[in-house]
Amino acid sequence: MREFAPDLAAESPGIGLYAETGLHDALKRRYASAPGARLEVRIAGKVVDVALPDELVEVQTRNLGSIADKILHLACLMPVRIVYPVVVEKIIIRRNPSDGEILSTRRYTGRKDFYSVFDELVRAPLIVASPNVRLDIVLVRTREERVRDGSGSWRKRGDRVLSRELDEVINTRSLDTRDDWLALIPPDLLQPWDSGTLGSALNIDAQRARKILYTFRRAGLLELGSRIGRLKMYCIPGTVMR
Numbered sequence: 001m002r003e004f005a006p007d008l009a010a011e012s013p014g015i016g017l018y019a020e021t022g023l024h025d026a027l028k029r030r031y032a033s034a035p036g037a038r039l040e041v042r043i044a045g046k047v048v049d050v051a052l053p054d055e056l057v058e059v060q061t062r063n064l065g066s067i068a069d070k071i072l073h074l075a076c077l078m079p080v081r082i083v084y085p086v087v088v089e090k091i092i093i094r095r096n097p098s099d100g101e102i103l104s105t106r107r108y109t110g111r112k113d114f115y116s117v118f119d120e121l122v123r124a125p126l127i128v129a130s131p132n133v134r135l136d137i138v139l140v141r142t143r144e145e146r147v148r149d150g151s152g153s154w155r156k157r158g159d160r161v162l163s164r165e166l167d168e169v170i171n172t173r174s175l176d177t178r179d180d181w182l183a184l185i186p187p188d189l190l191q192p193w194d195s196g197t198l199g200s201a202l203n204i205d206a207q208r209a210r211k212i213l214y215t216f217r218r219a220g221l222l223e224l225g226s227r228i229g230r231l232k233m234y235c236i237p238g239t240v241m242r
Contacts, residue, residue, distance in 0.1 A: 026166035065123035089141035125218035192233035
């Protein structure tokens with residue numbers, strides 16, 4: 001991954017850059033380290049995170065469906081790269097609300113992986129294998145500082161999040177072409193597929209496997225075959241079943 005580009009300034013200040021902190025901004029500046037990069041550029045009526053000479057880069061930490069139309073619009077002009085981080089590890093630092101002293105530091109490993117992106121893509125299937133659209137799935141470790149002052153959510157036991165920063169990029173997978181996307185399915189897994197067999201092959205739950213199959217079907221990468229009982233079976237279009 002590239003180094004930071006700390007000295008770049010936004011060309012459209014007030015729209016995005018100065019309201020951002022943490023993970024989003026760190027990833028954006030990494031991609032902006034390439035020669036000729038520009039930040040927060042207005043192109044065809046849309047503000048883009050990073051404009052490079054040969055592509056546009058949009059970092060989205062959640063809700064891919066909200067930018068799908070924007071991405072497809074920009075992709076008519078030039079290649080677009082979507083950067084989507086998946087937090088697989090987290091360092092949580094808790095501070096005393098009175099003096100800021102560190103009370104504890106703990107590391108958590110989540111259950112997310114590359115396939116977690118389909119929790120979002122199920123609401124944005126048309127960007128999958130779309131011409132001129134590439135998706136970078138970036139596995140990251142974040143450093144999160146919290147203060148236990150009772151104002152946070154019950155899920156965080158009342159902790160309020162002070163900051164959420166990028167600690168390390170662990171791995172990145174780029175998906176561009178139809179073959180790139182279909183390579184997410186094990187090549188030795190016999191067609192047709194249902195969510196149960198795909199989930200077992202990928203070591204993920206059937207619900208997420210179902211999202212993969214649904215997304216691929218909406219994107220035109222798979223088609224719905226005949227049912228086996230109540231199971232929906234999927235295959236690559238034009239495949240001859242044996």
